[in-house]
Amino acid sequence: MYVIKRVRSASLLTVSLTATLSLLSLPCAAHHSSAMFDVKGLLKLEGTVKLFQWTNPHCWIQVLVPASTGVTEWSVEMGAPSQLYRNGWRPGTLMPGDRVTLVIHAMKNGTKGGQFVSGTGPSGAPFKSGSPGPQT
Amino acid sequence: MSARAGGALALGLSLALLGADVSAQEHWSGNDRNRIFATLPNWSGLWESKVSALSDNLTGYPAGSFAARTPSDIARLIPLLATPPYTPEWLRTQRAKTKSTSSGASPRPGKLCTDVSFPALLELPLMFQVFVTPEETLFLYENGDARHIYTDGREHPKKDDLWPTKRGNSIGHWQGATLVIDTIEVNSGPILGPGTADLSDRAHFTERVQMLGANTMEDDLTIDDPPRFAHPWHVSTQWTRVLDQDRMLPFDCQNDRNPVVNGKFSVAPPQ
Numbered sequence: 001m002y003v004i005k006r007v008r009s010a011s012l013l014t015v016s017l018t019a020t021l022s023l024l025s026l027p028c029a030a031h032h033s034s035a036m037f038d039v040k041g042l043l044k045l046e047g048t049v050k051l052f053q054w055t056n057p058h059c060w061i062q063v064l065v066p067a068s069t070g071v072t073e074w075s076v077e078m079g080a081p082s083q084l085y086r087n088g089w090r091p092g093t094l095m096p097g098d099r100v101t102l103v104i105h106a107m108k109n110g111t112k113g114g115q116f117v118s119g120t121g122p123s124g125a126p127f128k129s130g131s132p133g134p135q136t
Numbered sequence: 137m138s139a140r141a142g143g144a145l146a147l148g149l150s151l152a153l154l155g156a157d158v159s160a161q162e163h164w165s166g167n168d169r170n171r172i173f174a175t176l177p178n179w180s181g182l183w184e185s186k187v188s189a190l191s192d193n194l195t196g197y198p199a200g201s202f203a204a205r206t207p208s209d210i211a212r213l214i215p216l217l218a219t220p221p222y223t224p225e226w227l228r229t230q231r232a233k234t235k236s237t238s239s240g241a242s243p244r245p246g247k248l249c250t251d252v253s254f255p256a257l258l259e260l261p262l263m264f265q266v267f268v269t270p271e272e273t274l275f276l277y278e279n280g281d282a283r284h285i286y287t288d289g290r291e292h293p294k295k296d297d298l299w300p301t302k303r304g305n306s307i308g309h310w311q312g313a314t315l316v317i318d319t320i321e322v323n324s325g326p327i328l329g330p331g332t333a334d335l336s337d338r339a340h341f342t343e344r345v346q347m348l349g350a351n352t353m354e355d356d357l358t359i360d361d362p363p364r365f366a367h368p369w370h371v372s373t374q375w376t377r378v379l380d381q382d383r384m385l386p387f388d389c390q391n392d393r394n395p396v397v398n399g400k401f402s403v404a405p406p407q
Contacts, residue, residue, distance in 0.1 A: 034197065036401045051406060055391035056279075057248045058196070062406055075393070075403050079196030082263065082278060082385045087193040113403035116195055131192050 037105040037115045045074055045102045052094035054081055061094060061116070063102060075113035076102055087128055098122040164270065172270040177313045179266040179273075182378035183353065187214055188261030189376045196261070216259050220333045220359070220369040230334075249389035251281050253302040254319065255341065256328050258355055258373050263384060273308060273315055278387045285317050292320060300324065300337040317343040330399075336363040351377035 047065035050073060059078040064071050078084060084093075094100065099122055104114035119127050164172065190213075191198045198213055211218035222230075252260060257277060267274040275283040285308040292298065292305050304322035308315050319341040326332045339361040348354050353375045360368040393404045 036403070053391060053406060056387060056389040057392060058394075060391075060393065060406065075405065077393075077403065079191070079193055080261075082387070083191065083193040083196055083261070085385060086380055089194075107403060109402070111403055115197075118194075127194060129192055129194050131190055131198075 034105070034115065036107055036109070038108050039105050039115075041106065042117060043104050043106040043114060045076070045104065047074070047100065047102075049094045049096055049098040049100055051096065052091075054084075054091035056080055059084055059089075061100070061102065063100060072112055074102075074104075075111075076104055076116050077113070078116045087130060094121070169270055176268045176270065176310065177347065179268050179347070179353070182263050182265060182381055182384070183375045184263050184378050185259045185261060186374045186376055187259050188263075191261055214259055214328075215371045215373050216255060216327055217332055218371065220361075220364070221366045222364060223366045226364050248392045248394055251302055252277070252279065253325075253327070254283065254304055254322055255357060255359075255371075257281060257283065257303070258357065259328075263378055263381070265384070268315075278384050279389065280387065285315065287315070292318075304341070311344075314344050314346040317341070317345065319343070333369075334364065335359065335361055338363055348374070351379070353377075 045063055045065050047063045049061060050064050051060075051062040053060040053062070057080055059081060061076040061078065063074050063076060065074055100119055102119040103117045105117060106114040118129060121127055187198050207217075207219060252262070257275075262277045262279055262281075264275055264277040267276065271286065271288045273285040273287060275285070281303070283303055283306060285306045287308045287310065290307060292307055298305060298321045300321050300323045302323055304319045306317055306319040308317040310316070320339075322335070322337065322339060322341065324335055324337040324339075326334045339359055342358045342360070344356040346354055355373050355375070357371045357373065358368050359365070359371070391407070393406070394401045395404055396402070
């Protein structure tokens with residue numbers, strides 16, 4: 001089964017990536033630009049969790065994905081623990097062996113990694129997304 | 137009158153009205169200190185930048201960030217990413233430097249776990265608390281970074297006792313319920329990474345911090361940097377109260393997997 005799927009191209013207009021634009025997503029968990037990710041494309045990974053890192057500056061899901069060439073390991077970057085915590089996540093939310101489906105912005109340079117966009121957990125239910133939003 | 141002199145005067149006037157003995161770094165007696173304390177606003181609780189409040193918790197990115205198409209879109213999301221009013225001379229120098237610099241910087245390990253500079257602290261998604269006392273207002277961030285704003289009339293240290301640091305040296309005074317902060321000696325360089333507003337170590341920062349409502353605080357920042365800017369640069373940023381947490385979470389930053397390779401962030405395998 002080939003379970004790495006390029007889902008669709010995001011309908012973003014082509015932009016001239018000035019230095020400033022390339023730093024657009026800097027506030028990801030306080031940390032870095034998203035220039036390394038293909039933010040116009042979405043890639044779907046279906047596999048099993050090898051490791052869930054509940055760490056700063058980012059949480060990471062290491063996921064093993066069967067492919068035509070054998071099993072490949074992907075590194076999927078998420079927000080910081082303090083951000084995931086506010087969505088109900090905890091260090092034990094994902095365990096080794098859990099089956100997950102993850103949609104990511106993949107690395108542009110071909111490295112097997114990317115930025116988490118959405119996903120479903122072992123129960124098949126989608127991970128709840130969202131933001132606290134400004135308080136009024 | 138300079139901001140510093142104005143601040144000292146304002147503090148002196150407020151203390152004189154309270155009948156307190158006025159001198160720099162005064163250790164007030166219990167009753168005087170209590171009376172001064174009672175005049176100060178209560179900014180307790182947890183706070184975060186508006187950018188942080190608008191970020192998706194699982195991705196860590198602000199909603200709409202990938203759809204932003206123009207510099208003004210970006211500046212609306214993150215005011216410190218606006219383009220400052222550089223002098224024509226500075227822009228010419230930078231263009232020449234860019235042309236003469238070869239591409240492909242050497243790899244370096246990640247540095248995302250180091251402490252954060254001012255004024256980047258104002259907008260990065262770190263929760264923080266604000267402790268207001270007669271002697272100082274302390275901004276304490278979840279990663280352990282702190283800003284000490286001394287409000288007891290003391291001046292900045294003498295020139296020989298100052299050197300540029302990530303958060304500089306700050307003093308402040310109260311104008312009613314507004315805290316006016318004066319900051320100098322901040323490390324030079326880009327505020328939020330390569331390509332963002334680039335400051336000299338002569339930059340002088342003035343902030344006016346006040347509540348806009350029960351759950352919103354505003355920081356009006358003016359950066360005066362004559363070596364770089366044609367005129368002072370004004371940036372307004374907002375913070376919002378965190379209502380879904382009752383305390384800071386432990387923050388232990390030891391897993392930076394984003395080294396810079398060929399001048400770009402990358403992803404490293406787990407240790």
